[in-house]
Amino acid sequence: MPKILTAVDGSRSGMLRIKKKRIPQSRNASGNGYGGVALSERAFWRLWAGANAAVLLRLSVALSAVRAEEEEGEEGGGPLAALPCPALLCAALRCPARSAQPSPGKARPSHPTQARPDRSVALAGVEIEDWERREKECGVLLSVFILLLLRCACSQTPLPPLARQPQTPLFHALPAPGHASSREEDEEEEAPYHPDPLPPPQPEPLRERIPPSPAREETMSPVERLEVPPPVAPSHSMSTVLALAAQPPISPDLKVTENGNSGATGEADADAEEDKKREREHKKRSKNWTRPETLKLIRLRTDLEPRFAKSGRKTELWDEIAEALQRERITRDAQQCRDKWEKLTAGYKEVRDGVKDREDNPFYDELHPLLSGKSLKRERERDKDTFGSGKEGAGRDYSKELSRELVVDGFTRDIDKDGLYRGGARGRETFKDDDDDGDEAEARAPSRKKKRGPKYITVTDLAAVQSLLEAVISRQQRFFRDLLDSMERKEQLREQIRQEKEDKWRAEERAQRGIFNNAMIVLTQKLVGDRVSAVVPGVAGPLVVGSPEGPQGPKRRSKNWKRAEVLQLIKLRGEMDSRFVKSTRRAALWEELAELLAAQGIKRDGKQCREKWDKLMAEYKDVADGKRDQGESPYFAELTAIIGRPPEAA
DNA sequence: TAGCAAGCAATGGTTGTGTG
DNA sequence: CACACAACCATTGCTTGCTA
Numbered sequence: 161m162p163k164i165l166t167a168v169d170g171s172r173s174g175m176l177r178i179k180k181k182r183i184p185q186s187r188n189a190s191g192n193g194y195g196g197v198a199l200s201e202r203a204f205w206r207l208w209a210g211a212n213a214a215v216l217l218r219l220s221v222a223l224s225a226v227r228a229e230e231e232e233g234e235e236g237g238g239p240l241a242a243l244p245c246p247a248l249l250c251a252a253l254r255c256p257a258r259s260a261q262p263s264p265g266k267a268r269p270s271h272p273t274q275a276r277p278d279r280s281v282a283l284a285g286v287e288i289e290d291w292e293r294r295e296k297e298c299g300v301l302l303s304v305f306i307l308l309l310l311r312c313a314c315s316q317t318p319l320p321p322l323a324r325q326p327q328t329p330l331f332h333a334l335p336a337p338g339h340a341s342s343r344e345e346d347e348e349e350e351a352p353y354h355p356d357p358l359p360p361p362q363p364e365p366l367r368e369r370i371p372p373s374p375a376r377e378e379t380m381s382p383v384e385r386l387e388v389p390p391p392v393a394p395s396h397s398m399s400t401v402l403a404l405a406a407q408p409p410i411s412p413d414l415k416v417t418e419n420g421n422s423g424a425t426g427e428a429d430a431d432a433e434e435d436k437k438r439e440r441e442h443k444k445r446s447k448n449w450t451r452p453e454t455l456k457l458i459r460l461r462t463d464l465e466p467r468f469a470k471s472g473r474k475t476e477l478w479d480e481i482a483e484a485l486q487r488e489r490i491t492r493d494a495q496q497c498r499d500k501w502e503k504l505t506a507g508y509k510e511v512r513d514g515v516k517d518r519e520d521n522p523f524y525d526e527l528h529p530l531l532s533g534k535s536l537k538r539e540r541e542r543d544k545d546t547f548g549s550g551k552e553g554a555g556r557d558y559s560k561e562l563s564r565e566l567v568v569d570g571f572t573r574d575i576d577k578d579g580l581y582r583g584g585a586r587g588r589e590t591f592k593d594d595d596d597d598g599d600e601a602e603a604r605a606p607s608r609k610k611k612r613g614p615k616y617i618t619v620t621d622l623a624a625v626q627s628l629l630e631a632v633i634s635r636q637q638r639f640f641r642d643l644l645d646s647m648e649r650k651e652q653l654r655e656q657i658r659q660e661k662e663d664k665w666r667a668e669e670r671a672q673r674g675i676f677n678n679a680m681i682v683l684t685q686k687l688v689g690d691r692v693s694a695v696v697p698g699v700a701g702p703l704v705v706g707s708p709e710g711p712q713g714p715k716r717r718s719k720n721w722k723r724a725e726v727l728q729l730i731k732l733r734g735e736m737d738s739r740f741v742k743s744t745r746r747a748a749l750w751e752e753l754a755e756l757l758a759a760q761g762i763k764r765d766g767k768q769c770r771e772k773w774d775k776l777m778a779e780y781k782d783v784a785d786g787k788r789d790q791g792e793s794p795y796f797a798e799l800t801a802i803i804g805r806p807p808e809a810a
Numbered sequence: 811t812a813g814c815a816a817g818c819a820a821t822g823g824t825t826g827t828g829t830g
Numbered sequence: 831c832a833c834a835c836a837a838c839c840a841t842t843g844c845t846t847g848c849t850a
Contacts, residue, residue, distance in 0.1 A: 721815090771816075774840080 453485070454504070458526045460484050461501055721772055725762045730798050732756050733773055 460481045504527060721729070732753050733740075740749055750766030757764055764772070780799050 768816085770839095775815080 455526060456485060456488060457481065457501065458504065721764075725757070725764070726772070726776070726795060727798060728757060728760060728762060729753075729764075729769060729772060730776070730795060733769075734801075 464481065736749060736753060750770045752766075754764055754766045754769050757769065776795055776799060780796060
């Protein structure tokens with residue numbers, strides 16, 4: 161077998177280790193930017209914190225519209241019927257102009273099944289750093305309640321394109337979870353943005369109700385649970401709205417075609433083929449981990465930490481993590497997950513040990529809770545301490561519990577004047593309002609004189625609900641403004657410290673360089689002066705000093721390789737090939753080769769030799785693959801002579 | 811001045827070694 | 831034996847600077 165073919169077969173140390181080219185991937189696409197983010201729990205909290213008055217405004221408009229509609233007597237049926245119709249609410253959220261002057265019968269779809277059932281909401285162009293921390297600090301039931309409303313509303317009608325409201329590009333539609341092209345928080349697979357006006361509602365069959373997959377259930381966040389409520393017959397009552405939210409999510413394993421039919425046959429085949437393709441491609445180097453992928457890995461690894469802490473084999477655990485990622489359409493095997501985790505921990509340690517700045521590690525905050533040695537349990541307990549006892553412990557688990565309680569038991573709500581959840585009775589389709597006068601100043605009172613049992617009122621006064629919402633939202637906005645301000649201050653402080661360090665370092669470097677240059681000048685003057693004076697007494701020789709940058713100055717790029725140099729490199733590399741094949745530590749061999757070149761007056765270091773060789777091999781491979789003409793590789797003949805005969809009919 | 815090549819940084823993969 | 835860790839290697843995309 162010719163050497164080249166052996167090498168092509170994948171010998172690690174072969175001369176020509178020809179691999180298939182991986183699909184180029186921009187580094188920017190690997191996690192640095194956030195194009196659009198599906199409304200995950202985190203994104204929701206961000207929305208909430210974003211001081212987005214637009215949301216409140218539109219919610220208010222929606223409520224007003226409902227009230228106006230009710231006053232017109234077109235929607236009779238008692239107080240429950242006066243709750244915001246999901247469709248109308250959505251319309252209001254979507255298009256203020258239309259909803260501000262509701263046209264009865266137009267703002268609401270004629271039939272709910274005519275609306276596309278599942279569209280998740282996405283936030284466009286928002287930075288969501290630090291949100292995992294902040295989300296833990298927000299365990300406000302009312303927020304979940306409003307989310308519930310929004311999600312229900314959004315499940316009934318398609319969400320608007322951005323172009324309709326360019327001034328507030330808050331929402332845009334994404335394919336629902338479970339859709340083939342949907343992957344939460346994965347900017348690479350973000351649904352394309354369509355600036356077209358809203359399409360007319362198309363008749364669409366109801367989605368099949370599928371019981372949730374237990375495995376999926378475990379990994380879903382509360383918001384995900386709420387994300388795809390299946391459509392049911394229209395109802396404006398809160399009980400129905402909550403029942404909607406209580407529906408189990410569509411299993412991600414079920415492929416739903418665009419027209420709503422189960423695509424178990426066609427898409428499953430396509431998926432199987434896709435999996436096979438992925439399997440084949442997995443032979444190649446995987447794509448870089450994107451930020452969402454990495455975050456999921458961290459989350460899964462953190463969740464399994466108690467089991468990792470136990471002694472015993474970890475392979476199964478990594479398999480579990482890989483499987484969990486697979487369920488989220490992230491194709492990484494256990495080994496890749498482990499490797500990535502090792503890299504992450506290494507990066508974390510670098511920051512911890514001061515080798516790198518915290519800013520250099522984009523996952524430091526995510527890794528810190530686990531790797532700092534604090535168990536998640538402790539942190540949760542701390543969170544509970546921070547926010548109070550019981551269910552007021554903020555964070556994901558709290559939200560999960562909360563939403564589960566909500567969706568399982570019907571609407572349960574008891575919100576105190578701080579907008580905090582205080583528990584409440586279950587199974588009642590009522591709101592509770594502690595003060596009928598709705599005095600906001602009093603509502604802001606930080607404490608209550610006594611704890612009262614839950615009281616309930618029926619929802620007849622939407623204005624009260626509206627004012628309550630406004631109060632809570634403004635409170636949260638203040639909270640988050642303060643939080644962001646304090647974070648900004650910290651950031652400025654860090655930057656200041658960093659700048660001071662850098663200035664100090666530069667000053668030291670300048671001083672050292674000056675000392676070195678002075679020493680060099682003195683030495684050179686002495687040497688040259690002595691020699692010149694010995695040869696031509698009285699004539700001062702040229703003062704030869706180093707470059708102004710000194711030996712530690714910026715390294716100048718070396719000259720391009722001359723043909724003779726390249727030929728010599730090829731020759732020597734060919735002579736050493738057997739040693740390169742045997743060795744796995746080739747740096748020393750490259751250095752040795754560099755020394756041999758140096759002996760012939762070719763000044764290149766080992767790394768330069770290796771890089772040049774890599775280039776030559778790449779060229780050679782292109783010629784071998786037929787991508788380049790043989791004439792484009794000026795060293796093809798020489799390489800062929802050294803490393804083997806060229807592949808026939810390559 | 812355009813094109814090309816060197817250099818760099820980042821990432822994933824592989825291998826060797828130490829440890830429990 | 832499995833795992834953790836470190837070092838090395840391969841590859842890619844991008845920037846910079848040289849060369850024709």
